[in-house]
Amino acid sequence: MIYQLLYSTVALCFGVSVFFRYVNDGMNFEFRSALSLLVLFLGEPFCHYVVGEVGGLLLYGLACVVMYLLLPAGEVTIKDRVVLITGCDSGFGHALAQHLDSLGCVVFAGCLHGDGEGATSLASSCSAQLKILQLDVTDAQQVDQARQVVQEYLGPHRGLWGLVNNAGLVYFGELDLLPFSMVQRSIDVNLVGMLRMTKTFLPLLRKGKGRVINMSSIAGSVPLMFMCAEGAAKAGVEAASHILRQELKKWGVQVSIVQPFAFKTGWQSSESMLTNYNQIxxxxxxxTLDTYGLDYLDAFKHNLLNEESLNEDLGQVIGVMTDALTSRGPRAWYPCGRGTRSLVWLSNLLPTSILDMILPLLMLQIDVTPTGLRER
Incomplete structure (x- = not known):
């Protein structure tokens, strides 16, 4: 009798919690919603009569808690909310600006080249609500000017809903070959630029109880060859994002990391890769040239310019960035791309010796031995 009462109490609490979640968050009925009903109506008799009294009660209670946590969070209305996106000249930033504009969002699109092709394309393809900002995230003066423009638009009573720190760049190459100016530039844009933007716009984000979405990459979590400069910067982005998420919680500001892998943006175009190689x-x-040899560099260049496995469809990434801005319960981490979640999991699980054998197989394959090693 006592166990029947306890089972009924757990079922009642779970059912009421799910009901109010639907009412308050406006959730859509989908797979996880259907699964919660199965747990509610079939889980209780299964655990009671098949598993047993004590063990079954514990299992049922645990299943209810897990199922509640997995329920979709519902969405907030994005129409007329103000979002600032950096790096809108091309790639993810450009596509996100167009998408949010189509949803009725007021978009401030920060472009490195405010009068360039990307900015012109946005201005012509989007509504009058989208506003182009000349914005180099490494330039403190431009960042402050952008803040003034956004603050003037918002007025004294409104806050900023979203800051999408998307501006970034990628330099491929071994650290031994990269000029340090490229390493410094990577850190300045990918990491310091993100911190500068976030710090500058925090007063407006606090007022709006808004969202910060920081663009990382798989290199921020997984040690991939030829990505030392980006990996160092993006690891910093992820560490800072996790800390910011805790620090800003008291203000109602939520922080998410978007971590794409193997998507083709402007920085992975053949033209950019050729420029990357020529600078190196x-x-x-x-x-250093004599140590590596021209044939090694030629092999590196050939592989750099013939990367065909990158995904040109940016839809998945735009989808998760939108979710981070519209979900009532945005996730802390959004992995995007085939195998991203598994790669991160394996890099934390496998012994270093095994990881060092597997990871190089995922990157550029240079089948030429450096001259300095052949002469030994």
């Missing part, structure tokens, strides 16, 4: 080649000193 021109900066090499004679000793």
């Amino acid at each position: 080649r021109q900066a090499l000193d004679k000793d």
